[in-house]
Amino acid sequence: MAPHPSGVLAVRVTHESEQPFQGASDDEVTCVASAPPSPARAQGTCAEEEGGGCRGASRKLRTRRGGRSRPKSELALSKQRRSRRKKANDRERNRMHNLNSALDALRGVLPTFPDDAKLTKIETLRFAHNYIWALTQALRIADHSLCGLEPPAPPCEELGSQDGGSPGDWGSLYSPVSQAGSLSPAASLEERPGLQTPASPTGLGPGALAFSDFL
DNA sequence: TAGGCCATCTGGTCCT
């Protein structure tokens, strides 16, 4: 089977998600309210000031009205704020670690060559997406071949009719999204010397698929 | 040195 005319996914990686942060070169978060460099920071400054948030005016009022909490000294307040922040940071760090663990687990089940080649996060996600799609197609084809060469009977058809691809559309083993081209870092991957193309990562046959094809 | 990738911090928002 001719993997694909272009030999690759014919995808271009734009890395649009990785935008360099712009400006915001204020050395510190200050409470100067003039000309906020970025929305986030601007809001942050207000939050710093009142411990609530800019648009939380009504919220603030509500809590003020409550007025049940005894007044705390500035020192105690800032201490409490810092403690809360620290706890929140710990939770966030833990959350990201969990996320990374899940990502590592996903890497673990994806075929790479060499085995210890480490995909980046975005590559892992894209690879997984395309890999799943390709395996689905493989299942569909296997099912069709089991059912004979006639036009697929209804039971066979059911297996893989969700994405609208034609049953014999094996010539292009790529998910519609991949073909759209914006999801694959294949271009960048080709430039990565560590990642090479295994003969047949999926066992679909010699040269059926290249590793980079999934990306 | 520039650019990519990553970890961490941080404030905002939503939910329980």
Add this chain to the structure above:
DNA sequence: AGGACCAGATGGCCTA
């Protein structure tokens, strides 16, 4: 009130 989730900012490390 506190936790989860999210996105922006920032700095460090690595590679071409």
